[in-house]
Amino acid sequence: MPTRRRSWAEPWKVKMVEPIKMTTREFREQALEEAGYNTFLLRSEDVYIDLLTDSGTSAMSDRQWAGMMLGDEAYAGSRNFYHLEETVRDVYGYRHLIPTHQGRAAEHMISQILIKDGDVVPGNMYFTTTRLHQELAGGRFLDVIIDEAHDPEVMHPFKGNVDLGKFQAVIDEYGADHVPYICIATSVNMCGGQPISLGNLREVSELAHRHGILVVHDMTRVAENALLIKEREEGYADVPMADIVRQICDLTDVATMSSKKDHLVNIGGFLAVNDPGIADKARNMVVIYEGLHTYGGMAGRDMEALAIGIRESIQHDHIHARVGQVHYLGHKVADQGIPIVQPIGTHGVFLDAKRFLPHLDQDLFPAQTLAAAIYADSGVRSMERGNVSAGRNPETGQNRRPHLELVRLTIPRRVYTQAHMDVVAESVMEVWDGREAITGLEFTYEPKYLRFFQARFKPVE
Numbered sequence: 068m069p070t071r072r073r074s075w076a077e078p079w080k081v082k083m084v085e086p087i088k089m090t091t092r093e094f095r096e097q098a099l100e101e102a103g104y105n106t107f108l109l110r111s112e113d114v115y116i117d118l119l120t121d122s123g124t125s126a127m128s129d130r131q132w133a134g135m136m137l138g139d140e141a142y143a144g145s146r147n148f149y150h151l152e153e154t155v156r157d158v159y160g161y162r163h164l165i166p167t168h169q170g171r172a173a174e175h176m177i178s179q180i181l182i183k184d185g186d187v188v189p190g191n192m193y194f195t196t197t198r199l200h201q202e203l204a205g206g207r208f209l210d211v212i213i214d215e216a217h218d219p220e221v222m223h224p225f226k227g228n229v230d231l232g233k234f235q236a237v238i239d240e241y242g243a244d245h246v247p248y249i250c251i252a253t254s255v256n257m258c259g260g261q262p263i264s265l266g267n268l269r270e271v272s273e274l275a276h277r278h279g280i281l282v283v284h285d286m287t288r289v290a291e292n293a294l295l296i297k298e299r300e301e302g303y304a305d306v307p308m309a310d311i312v313r314q315i316c317d318l319t320d321v322a323t324m325s326s327k328k329d330h331l332v333n334i335g336g337f338l339a340v341n342d343p344g345i346a347d348k349a350r351n352m353v354v355i356y357e358g359l360h361t362y363g364g365m366a367g368r369d370m371e372a373l374a375i376g377i378r379e380s381i382q383h384d385h386i387h388a389r390v391g392q393v394h395y396l397g398h399k400v401a402d403q404g405i406p407i408v409q410p411i412g413t414h415g416v417f418l419d420a421k422r423f424l425p426h427l428d429q430d431l432f433p434a435q436t437l438a439a440a441i442y443a444d445s446g447v448r449s450m451e452r453g454n455v456s457a458g459r460n461p462e463t464g465q466n467r468r469p470h471l472e473l474v475r476l477t478i479p480r481r482v483y484t485q486a487h488m489d490v491v492a493e494s495v496m497e498v499w500d501g502r503e504a505i506t507g508l509e510f511t512y513e514p515k516y517l518r519f520f521q522a523r524f525k526p527v528e
């Protein structure tokens with residue numbers, strides 16, 4: 068009889084450890100003040116459990132580290148580039164690969180290549196850097212995700228789905244000539260790591276292609292999305308992970324990738340395209356901003372670790388354990404009656420700051436405030452994904468006040484233990500118990516672009 072896996076337990080053991088520091092509350096309050104109450108501005112050394120992001124924070128495998136030793140550091144034509152190109156073709160099917168140092172560089176290039184002044188770009192919810200690059204290229208982002216995605220309380224298995232009626236309405240209003248592409252993220256970050264179904268993606272792809280509109284795939288967390296298709300979408304329970312991933316990619320024309328997530332590397336990314344004309348333009352552009360088209364800002368060794376990480380990312384046991392750990396934490400928090408985005412997604416647990424701190428107006432930045440309070444309590448670092456991240460509407464200058472006002476407890480891959488997750492849950496409970504005494508924050512410094520990264524705040528009186 069085949070052995071049956073009983074839990075999400077990790078298919079690896081720890082071989083090397085990195086000490087982390089526990090601090091006092093007094094120390095952390097001082098650190099917070101110095102960081103302007105922005106968790107991005109804390110020193111990593113002063114953080115106990117770092118759930119700021121799952122980006123570039125994964126632990127590489129012994130095989131990936133071995134790959135680092137095989138770096139061919141030639142300026143041009145590195146062996147590792149060809150290995151990476153072959154891996155991307157084989158696993159994802161995209162024909163042309165343009166390496167970049169990380170995801171936003173690929174977003175920059177594809178936005179500049181495809182968007183004309185006055186165009187609109189529909190997508191299944193914005194992502195911060197993605198939307199900014201669309202705007203800098205002269206475009207305007209239009210949200211066509213289903214309404215359920217904006218409501219943290221609604222249970223829906225595929226909150227990343229596109230509302231086809233909304234997409235059609237964009238085409239009708241602006242005309243297909245002004246819609247260069249639709250941007251489809253797998254495992255949609257800003258609404259909680261929510262998946263899109265293959266059924267929905269098939270319909271999106273068909274509608275787009277019927278109007279000559281390209282489908283650009285933000286594939287940053289494609290394997291995590293594929294796991295939830297396997298678990299939630301009818302007919303996919305027995306389909307291998309690799310096939311599901313491939314079916315997703317086959318419905319799209321272009322992909323931008325931040326390999327710092329799914330691919331288990333600390334730096335890297337790419338633009339992948341099927342159309343040779345777009346590929347030529349991107350190859351010509353990458354030399355201006357990133358480096359030669361056979362390294363694009365990565366060292367040879369980085370490309371080797373990345374190629375190996377791609378194969379590891381689609382192994383079912385790996386991804387099952389990765390998402391299993393996120394769900395372990397999510398259930399632990401939700402079981403205490405603490406409001407989180409439901410259903411639990413793939414890369415983190417998202418606290419609903421509007422319901423956590425209902426006494427704070429959204430312009431007092433409840434999510435930013437809550438992230439600071441959790442750090443003060445325990446040294447656990449999280450990230451605001453709400454009014455600060457959403458920025459100001461360029462036309463009105465007002466805060467965008469998005470429906471979702473969230474604190475993301477983002478779990479790095481293969482880094483923390485179940486006991487660490489317990490500590491995180493205990494800290495969130497502690498802050499929950501004292502929530503009524505928490506006051507909001509106001510800006511003391513607000514940068515022009517992507518303000519959440521560098522903004523500074525002070526507590527309101």
Ligand code: F0G
Nearest residue numbers: 120122169170171194196256285287325
């Ligand atoms: N797209 C998505 C969905 C992302 O989550 C990110 C990065 C990017 C694009 C940009 O990639 O950072 O390599 O330039 N997300 C990180 C996060 C920063 O914390 O969610 P990048």
